[in-house]
Amino acid sequence: MTRYHNSIERRPRPSGRGLLSLLLAISLLFSFAVPCFAAQIETVTDISSIKTDQSYNGLDIYYYAVPGDCIQAVVNVAGNSATTTDADAVVGNTVRAMNRVYRPQPTGRARYESLKDKLPEAIRSRVQSGSDMRCVYLCRTVNASTGKNQPFGNVRVEEIYGLLIVEFKEKVVVKTDALDAQLEKEPLLDSTTTAYYTENDFFNGKQTVDAYVKALQSDAVISKDSGILYLLGRSMFQSFWKVYEEVAVARLNQIYPETNGKRALKNDLVTQEQVDAVTALLKISRENLISTKNVNAGALKLRVERYKEQIDEKMESVDSWVAFGKAMAKAENLLDSLYDADGNPTAENDSQKHPQSEIEAMIQELQEAESKLVTRVWSTLKPGSENALAGITLYAGYYDTLNEADYTSASWQNFAQARADALKAAMEHGSFTSTMGVDEVDAQSEAFNTVRNAYFALEPVAETIHVSVSLTDELAAAKATSLRVVPRTEQLTLPAGTTIGAVLTESYKNQEIWQGGAGTTDSRAKMLVFVNGVMLFRSSAGTYYLDYPLTGYEAFQLHDGDEVTIVRVEMPGMVNISEDIWPMALGRVTDKVRYQTLTTTLPQDKATGAYKAVVGVPFTLTATSKAAMPAYMTDDEAKPTAGAYVFRSMIVDDYKTVVNAEVLTDTKLKTGADGTLTMTVYQPGWQLINVYNLDSDDAAFVNGGAILIYAEVDESQADLTKIKNDLRAELKKTYENPDYPKECFTEADWQTIETLYQTGMDGIDAAEDAASAYAAQLTAKSGIESLQSKAADTNAKNLADFRALMKRFPEDLTKLDASAVKLIDQLESYYNAMTQYQRDELSVQETKRYNEILAAREGLAAGGSKSYTLTVAYDLSAVPEEDKAGLEAMIKWLQEHRVVDGTNGTTGGTMMAGLFTFNKVNTSQTKVNYEEVTTVDVGTDVYFCANPTYATYFQIRGARKDDKDGHPLTDASVKTTFPYLVPDNDYAITDTGAAWRIEDHWVKGTNTTEVPHFYVNDNEYELRGITFSGLAEEDIADRSLDTFDWSDYGTDVKASRILRSFKYFTMPYDNVVATVTWVPAGGSADEITSAKDSALAAAKTALDGYGTEHPKYEQIYAAYEAGIEEIKNAKTVEAVGEARRTVLKNMANAANSVTTGNEIAGWEYDSGEYWEKTGFAPGEQIGSVTISVQNYTNDGSKAEGDSKAALEHFYRPEDDYWYEEKNFPLGANDTMMTVLLRALTEKDCTWRGTGGNGGDYDFDITYISTITEDGYSLAEFTGGQQSGWMGTLNDWFTNEGFANFSVKNGKLADGDVISIKYCWPLSSSQKRRFCAASARLGTICAASGRRKKAFYCRWPRRTVRDSGWPGSYWAFCWHW
Secondary structure, eight states: OOOEETTEEEEOOOOSSOHHHHHHHHHHHGGGOOOOSOOOEEEESOGGGGEEEEEETTEEEEEEEEOTTOOEEEEEOOTTEEEEOOTTOOTTOEEEEBSEEOSOOHHHHHHHHHHGGGSOHHHHTTSOTTOEEEEEEEEEEEETTTOOBOOSEEEEEEEEEEEEEEEEOOOOOOOOHHHHHHHHHSOOOOTTOSSBOOSSOOBOSSOBHHHHHHHHHHOTTGGGOHHHHHHHHSSOOOOHHHHIIIIIIHHHHHHSOEETTEEOOSSTTOOHHHHHHHHHHHHHHHHTSOBTTSOOOHHHHHHHHHHHHHOOGGGBOHHHHHHHHHHHHHHHHHHHHHBOTTSOBOTTOOTTTSOHHHHHHHHHHHHHHHHTOOBBOOGGGHHHHHHHHHHHHHHHHHHHHSOGGGBOHHHHHHHHHHHHHHHHHHHHTOSOOTTOBHHHHHHHHHHHHHHHHHHHTOOBSSSEEEEEEEEEEHHHHHSOOSOOOOOEEEEEEEETTOBHHHHSOHHHHOHHHHTEETTEEOTTEEEEEEETTEEOOEEETTTTEEEOOOSSGGGOBOOTTOEEEEEEEEOOEEEOTTSOEEEOOGGGSTTTOEEEEEEESSOBOTTTOOEEEETTOOEEEEEEEEEOSGGGTTTOOOEEOTTOEEEEOOOBSSHHHHTTOOOOEEEEEEOOTTSEEEEOOOSOEEEEEEEEOTTSTTGGGEEOOOEEEEEEOOTTTOOHHHHHHHHHHHHHHHHTOTTSOGGGSOHHHHHHHHHHHHHHHHHHHHOSSHHHHHHHHHHHHHHHHHHHHHHHHHHHHHHHHHHHHHHTSOSSGGGOOTTHHHHHHHHHHHHHTOOHHHHHHSOHHHHHHHHHHHHHTTTHHHHOOOOEEEEEEEEOTTSOHHHHHHHHHHHHHHHHOOOBOOBSSSSBOOBOOOTTOEEEEEEOSSOEEEEEOSEEOTTOEEEEEOOHHHHHTTTOOTTOSBOTTSOBOOHHHHHHHSTTEETTEEEEEOOTTOSEEEEOSEETTEEOOSSOEEEETTEEEEEEEEEEESSOGGGOEEEOOOOBOOSTTSSSSBOGGGOSOEEEEEOOSSOEEEEEEEEETTOOHHHHHHHHHHHHHHHHHHHHHHOTTSTTHHHHHHHHHHHHHHHHHOOSHHHHHHHHHHHHHHHHHHHHTOOOSSBOTTOOTTTOHHHHHHOOOOOBEEEEEEEEEEBOSOOSTTOOHHHHHHHHHHBOOTTOOSEEEEEEEEETTOBHHHHHHHHHHHTTOEEEEESSOOSTTOTTOSEEEEEEETTEEEETTTTOTTOEEEEEETTEEOSSOGGGOBTTTTSSOTTOEEEEEEEOOOOHHHHHHHHHHHTOTTSOOTTBTTBOSOOOTTOOHHHHHTTTOOHHHHHHHHTO
16 A cells, blocks of 8 residues: 655565665656555655754754554655765765665664764654664765765765654554454355355345445445455446455455465555455445345345336326236335335245245236336327327218219228228227327327228229319429429329329429429428318327328329319428427427318319409409318318418410419419409410418418419400509509609619509500500519519618628727728728618718718728737636635636547547637638637637636546547546546546646536536636627627537537537727636625625515505514525525525415415315316425416517417516416425416416326426417417517526426425516517516526526527427527
């Protein structure tokens, strides 16, 4: 064993020849040696460490006591110093000398005895009588001949400066009495023993083997033997016997082996500590063995504990849980009966009464029951279940409307059998319940697919069938796309047995064409397939996934009279957990999918299906829709498609051409509120018409087939003069549009508009027929509208570009240099290109500023470029003086210990940026190179490394099993790869002698916060923020730069945990200073004061609210006085928050005589009114909270239909609430989510959410998406794509799901304030009020550790994503 005493170390004794040479080597080499079991040589590497404050004849005395178990010592004498025992050791004499002392000598004791009476008492009192000694003079010597420094041999004494006394204490005798007594009392056992179990014995009633081994490793006596610790750590023990045999007995034989029936210590290296440790281990390990007289219940205990940990009753179906629950109860009852409260075997614990075969049978029963468990459904399965069940009813119902004689006998019998089987399945599994298993919804899905497949497998007896087909393209109408498809709309006579696939054009068959190809992808493109107004959705048993049709439907056979419509659409996006934009899931919108039908007053030709129009004669077109998903089709009424655009195809002369024409020409007509419009065809021929509601969020879900119109001229019905007048009026209305006055256009564009208008009017006048008049009008009208649209876009862009460039100039224009000339020239070109309309949009201040910038240009080119600096400052004003140096040292260490990121040989392998440094960056697909800079040219891209996690990511091992290059870690490579780990802690780093340490936030594999924990002298500090001077906040962006990690630490080759580690900006015309602020984790003094002021104000407001007339005001005031004292005495922000909650709670309790400890009224388990409705029991009341729900951000003024009604119903002004309860009882089982749901239950509301089991009163949800009252449902997208419910706890937005804040985990407490808010993209003023009221930017959470420190408007997306909120919410937060 090696001991360290400053610069003193103990080393194993060498043997053999050349002892002195070996000592010389050891004195150098073993300074870096690993610890040994025992030591025989004591080494002092720095003689100054043993210097005393005593002296002899003016010489300093150096004294060292060598421990008794060391027989030799080495004391190295520095420099040209030497030691000598010569009596003639006086200056000028020649003596025999050495530069070290390493063994006792008899003369040493004699010299000491001769000097003893002259030595100080402080030295004499240290020396034992009779101990071996070495007593020498310390000299500085030179070669007697050359005069050069020489510390050994025959030398001349130049100076005598000290007396060295080395005392060898009496040797320690290792005693084995206790060990021998233990061996005599309990002789050793071997594996042949029948008295104890030797396998599967990993639970003995008191503890498991894992807990037992950990206890041994921390035992005060046993842990002193590193040999035992090594054996304990060598393998994962699963048996008490193995610990006894492979550790206790094995270690005994190592240090106290038996030879010829007698035991003796192996050598004199064995220490007393080792003997005592083995003695203790033998006794403890024997005590923990399991007697074969008792039951070996380890395997059963392990199985039960594993199931209890891994299996949640709430996650399994009720039916499948019955057998498993019984088996578990049986096993737990037996285990409970085997041991008393202290873990000792009971009388029941008898292996004769409960033989091992019974235990094994019980384990088998458990395993079989576990294998039959069925996962309980979750809420997102409900839409699929409902539509599968409704679909069974729908397709089974066709049995009664079809004529059996029209189909072959075999196919009809197949359909009849499938129908009977599906109806039976629907009867057995006829509803969606929150407690059913996924096997039941799988059965529903399978039954639905069976009956639908059988229906579409019916084979007509007739040889031909007649069907209508319309393949349309809403996506191409909505936006320009290169992914074009060939549509088709016609009535067809086809051979019997024709499938849907046979009527598709090639582009509709090929997903690479309609969805993406040639290296591009329209990932949100989907095909909606309708047959007779019913969408053919995909229902997959097994995973039970409800989705849009992709494949399989092509094989469905068509029936006579079928109407087939297939529409390509672009789905609205939704954000998945990886922050990618995915197509909207069908399960979220099954109620929105509708089939659109176009009707008209025109007569129809039955042969072609075309509607006959007369050129120039108006007719009515109406668009309506009905539900297309089975669950919503029953009794659904047609709804008008309001505000939809009418598109047409090109007008052709023959039918064969029109059937494949694209319907992409916008007629500029829109349907009214009733879905109706009047339109006129001005050109004879064939054309297709369709209606797309492109302005609606639900455009993709409401679609139908196109209709065919054939127009012909009938002079008896058409009045050419009236047609011309109507066309002139429409053209004039477009030309005189008040939104586009002349000032909006450039002179050239306005002249073009004038020409188009006049040419159009002249063309109408000169037209000899309606078609010519319409063509002239359409050319002019389309041209004018195109220029108007161009002007709107240009005006907006030019103004935006001009203003953005203006912002790049510093407030102080004297800072400009020669590099600004080009920018000013560009600004001037923007201004000169503006129309008068655009210039009129500029404010007076903007125009003034522009002129000042132009004036500043003069002389800049000759003045050259100026140099601006990048510097970093640290605000440590909140850090106590005694910790500042340590914190500064930690930052400096992180900057000086940068590392190279991981590499696979080609990608990565470059030096990472330094923390809190400015950098220029050179990136490629495989590497990122950083150049630290302190000055750069204006306009340079600059990256500031701002994330401490980035700096520590590769320094801390954490849970890694591989290094950053993907190589498996070994004990040796861990030391070289992670050299700064805190001993025995893979999750923390420090430096030798440092006062600081950094602990990884992935503590023991658990992500507790988003940043590491920083400690100085055991006081925790945190990075509060980074501010930049010389830059506007909006000019700074968060950026991610690739860092590569091929270890097992993540699932991505790129180190995704350190995304957004850089602040990016373009160098301005100003010096930039980044100020990095550190504060104590408990809050700075200012923050604590601010928290106290807020808490005191809240308490005073509450007191005033009760009023002096309150019958219990005296008790309330007493609670108030006690509470404010607690607030004033609090030392941290967290403590202030706790005191605040306590005083508000105590005041409320005093006012309402609240009593805790009883079940909450109405929620009593198995009897309460609300328990019977919900099945949730909050448990005993432990206090009360304030709960409120409000929507003050969206009053519905911009919404329509049901959305408008819901928003209006829930809307209240900002200082009002839709719901508020100040003393809502809080139960021991409550979470933030259950408190909300209990409040909604008592208010007679229902809800929907994700993560639960479905149903109106689902208490297992993790995110609330919808609240419904009196038929009004306010949901996550009711107010738009970025709207939904969010929550605060004590004024702080929660960074986790509501269910994660519970009484049991301490994140929800008596006196808390829960506020649920409906949010959507706010106006600027609303944003400011919302942030100020709910986030309190710049301060930390009132209960640190229970929530994130603050809700910043630029909150990292991942932080919000991890909370369980939908992606639209983090987008909402992010874009603020």
